[in-house]
Amino acid sequence: MAASRSTRIDRWVEWLVTAAGMTGLVALGLILVFIVREALPLLFDGDVTLGKLVLPQPWREGRAPTWLWQPLSRVPKVSVVPLIVGSVKVSAVAMALAAPMGIAAALFSSEFASPRARELLKPTIELLAGVPSVVLGFFALTVIATALQTLFDWPYRLNAAVAGVAMALAIVPIIFTITEDALRTVPNTYREASQALGATRWDTAWRIVLPAASPGVLAGLLLGFGRAIGETMIVLMASGNASVVSLQLRDPTRTLSATIAAEMGEVVSASTHTSLLYFLGVLLFVLNVGLNASVGAWARNRVLRARGAHA
Amino acid sequence: MVCLAAQAWSGTVTVKGSDTMIDLAHRWAKAFTRQRPDITVQVTGGGSGPGLAALESGATDVAIASRGLTALEDQRLQAKFGEPPLAVAVARDSVSFFVNVKNPVRSLSLEQLRDIFLGDATQWAPLGGAARPLVAYTRENTSGTYAFVRARVLGDEDFAPTMQQLQGTGAVVNAVSHEPSAIGFGGTAFARQVRVLAVRIDGREVLPTPQNVASGTYPLSRELFFYLAPRPSADAAAFLEFVKSPEGQAIAGKAGFLPLS
Numbered sequence: 001m002a003a004s005r006s007t008r009i010d011r012w013v014e015w016l017v018t019a020a021g022m023t024g025l026v027a028l029g030l031i032l033v034f035i036v037r038e039a040l041p042l043l044f045d046g047d048v049t050l051g052k053l054v055l056p057q058p059w060r061e062g063r064a065p066t067w068l069w070q071p072l073s074r075v076p077k078v079s080v081v082p083l084i085v086g087s088v089k090v091s092a093v094a095m096a097l098a099a100p101m102g103i104a105a106a107l108f109s110s111e112f113a114s115p116r117a118r119e120l121l122k123p124t125i126e127l128l129a130g131v132p133s134v135v136l137g138f139f140a141l142t143v144i145a146t147a148l149q150t151l152f153d154w155p156y157r158l159n160a161a162v163a164g165v166a167m168a169l170a171i172v173p174i175i176f177t178i179t180e181d182a183l184r185t186v187p188n189t190y191r192e193a194s195q196a197l198g199a200t201r202w203d204t205a206w207r208i209v210l211p212a213a214s215p216g217v218l219a220g221l222l223l224g225f226g227r228a229i230g231e232t233m234i235v236l237m238a239s240g241n242a243s244v245v246s247l248q249l250r251d252p253t254r255t256l257s258a259t260i261a262a263e264m265g266e267v268v269s270a271s272t273h274t275s276l277l278y279f280l281g282v283l284l285f286v287l288n289v290g291l292n293a294s295v296g297a298w299a300r301n302r303v304l305r306a307r308g309a310h311a
Numbered sequence: 312m313v314c315l316a317a318q319a320w321s322g323t324v325t326v327k328g329s330d331t332m333i334d335l336a337h338r339w340a341k342a343f344t345r346q347r348p349d350i351t352v353q354v355t356g357g358g359s360g361p362g363l364a365a366l367e368s369g370a371t372d373v374a375i376a377s378r379g380l381t382a383l384e385d386q387r388l389q390a391k392f393g394e395p396p397l398a399v400a401v402a403r404d405s406v407s408f409f410v411n412v413k414n415p416v417r418s419l420s421l422e423q424l425r426d427i428f429l430g431d432a433t434q435w436a437p438l439g440g441a442a443r444p445l446v447a448y449t450r451e452n453t454s455g456t457y458a459f460v461r462a463r464v465l466g467d468e469d470f471a472p473t474m475q476q477l478q479g480t481g482a483v484v485n486a487v488s489h490e491p492s493a494i495g496f497g498g499t500a501f502a503r504q505v506r507v508l509a510v511r512i513d514g515r516e517v518l519p520t521p522q523n524v525a526s527g528t529y530p531l532s533r534e535l536f537f538y539l540a541p542r543p544s545a546d547a548a549a550f551l552e553f554v555k556s557p558e559g560q561a562i563a564g565k566a567g568f569l570p571l572s
Contacts, residue, residue: 059469060429066472072452073469082472141482146489155444157490158475237482240475241451252475262478265361266453 032285038278045272053080069243069254071263071273078276080283082243086160086253087287090235091228093164093249094171098228099221101168102175103210109176110183111205122180129173137237140166145238154250156240161249163239167231171224178223182216183209211306218299226288232257256280256287322350322546328362328375329455330479331404331498332535335566336375342562343553350546356479359455366538367391372547374538377404377455377498394541400534401554403569404498405519406459407531409484409505413491416440418509418516421530424464427494430471435492448483448495449474456480459533460496500567521569535568 042048056065057077067079105125109118145162148154154161186209194204210217240252241262260277267274326336333356340352357365359376363384366374380388380398388396408424410416416439419427426432427447436442449470450457461467477483480497487493488504499507499519509516510530523529537554539547553559560570 059472068472070452070469070472074467077469141485149489155492156446156475157486157493158477236478241477242473242475244472252473254476262451262476263453265357266364 035278035281035285039275039282041275042272042279045275047076047272048078048276052078055079067243067245069259071276072266076272079243080256080280082245083254083256083259083280084283084287085245085247086235086239086243087229087255087257087284089160089247089249089253090163090167090239090255091225093160094167094228095221095225097165097168098171098175098224102172102220102224103179103217105172105176106179106183107205107210110180111201111209122177125173125176127173128169129177131170133170133231133233134237136166136170137234140234140238152250156250156252158238158240158252159250160239160253163235163253164249166234166238167228170231170234171227174227175220175224178220179213179217182213182220185216186212215299215303218295222292222295225291229288230257230284232261236261256284322544324350324352324373324544324546324550325371326352326354326373326375326550327357327365327371328373329359329377329535330356330450331377331454331456331501332375332402334500335402335535335563335568338562338566339550339554339559342558343550346553347549350549352550358451358453359458360453363388363538366396366540372539372544373550376536376538377533378458379536380538381458388538392541397537397539397541397543399537399539399551399555400571401537401551402535402560402563403524403532403571404500404535405524405529405532405569406456406463406496407499407502407519408494408496408508408510409487409502410494410508411487411489411491412504412506414440414506416508417506418511420511421464424510425466428460428465428470428474429468430473440492443492446490446493447471447474448486448493449476450480450483450497451476451478456497460531463531498568524569532569534571 056067058065059068067081068077070077109121144165145157149157194208235255236258241254242252243254260280336354340354362374365371433445480501483495483497484501487495509518517529519529524532563570
């Protein structure tokens with residue numbers, strides 16, 4: 001009697017927990033279905049062709065065609081190339097700054113810091129995650145822009161570098177937290193064995209513990225990149241919002257997310273512009289998920305091979 | 312108890328639209344609530360375009376716009392309401408171009424301004440300034456001010472892609488005040504810590520002073536509008552009456568705008 005009742009409770013709880021876990025997946029799926037459905041009219045719209053989205057468009061008499069995002073002009077120009085370049089550029093700058101800082105801080109906190117120092121460091125960095133992105137954007141617009149302007153004397157005050165630096169501040173806590181947790185789950189036996197063989201603490205940390213934690217570190221980096229590419233307020237305020245294709249960090253740039261935020265309020269329902277903005281949302285989704293899937297698969301392959309799983 | 316009951320029956324008027332007018336709308340709302348404490352006025356910005364889109368979708372009672380309706384907006388609002396929306400001019404404003412106070416240039420002609428924002432003029436030296444590359448700021452493309460400058464100064468041509476788009480005239484003024492080689496534009500009421508350029512017409516330099524704007528000598532003046540449903544609610548109509556009254560117009564004057572004479 002008691003056994004069957006506890007099995008029933010077990011089954012109920014298992015069902016409940018599975019349902020709770022599935023809601024995340026279901027929500028993601030429904031969001032994707034919704035934005036794809038809203039972007040679908042573009043396929044049947046004669047004005048927006050793949051060429052117009054991807055190839056340079058003529059914009060003024062006597063000027064070479066160029067990639068341009070100006071959907072509200074007399075002749076709408078809808079190249080997504082400057083937007084994709086902008087999103088990737090700012091995210092790359094942010095990752096280049098945040099990844100070393102986050103991983104180094106996590107290494108220090110997990111391998112070298114005294115317990116008291118760790119107790120001070122970890123919540124402080126995680127507090128940075130609590131700063132609203134609009135505050136970071138405002139900080140970038142006033143303080144970071146002025147600082148970089150006095151340091152480098154670039155022609156443009158608001159550019160991809162300013163937005164990238166502010167974005168790095170936003171994603172360091174993510175990378176730090178996940179990397180630190182991954183490092184802490186590496187069993188102590190690894191460290192003890194390494195030090196017993198005569199390695200220094202730094203050798204142990206850099207050559208043994210960090211590679212052992214690499215799946216977790218990679219997950220943290222991918223999550224940080226996902227946050228960076230979707231971040232809106234910081235780039236809206238601090239990147240200059242000029243839709244130019246340029247690889248220079250000191251040029252202003254326009255990202256996918258800032259474009260959606262800036263133009264969504266204007267759209268009267270069910271117009272080409274609305275579908276275009278949803279299409280930008282689909283692009284953001286595809287960029288993020290695509291990167292996660294491909295890098296995740298490649299990394300898993302590498303790690304398995306390094307551990308000798310593929311004989 | 313009675314106060315709570317009164318609060319429950321208070322009317323609400325939502326006002327949405329132009330960032331140029333948002334500060335003015337806030338002042339009107341505050342003064343109006345003092346007169347009619349039973350009505351709450353909620354003011355949001357976002358640009359003239361989003362304001363008119365919200366009027367069409369029914370999300371707002373009053374759309375404030377710093378420009379007239381486009382053909383498409385007119386069509387859609389007529390389709391929604393069955394007749395044209397109620398359009399009322401509530402103040403006058405001038406759009407001026409600003410540069411950094413360190414910039415020696417004091418006036419530019421309309422042709423020179425057109426060249427700058429089309430991307431043809433990229434250096435300050437030919438315009439009378441120091442030898443520095445020119446950096447231009449505009450409003451975001453949902454802004455009524457953006458549309459106004461594109462129509463009046465650029466002749467409906469597009470801004471160059473290198474123009475940097477910022478949200479709100481305040482952001483443009485802030486950027487120009489920090490960058491010696493910058494130029495931007497916006498409502499004259501927002502010009503603080505920057506130099507307002509005079510427009511050179513027929514050899515004369517015309518500053519956007521209230522007299523020049525009222526007489527029409529300054530070429531870039533415009534009316535600011537309230538758009539409502541053809542049969543607005545009593546609360547919205549009361550707010551509109553207040554705005555048009557001498558008291559409302561005096562508030563506009565104090566905010567740096569020009570009352571309708």
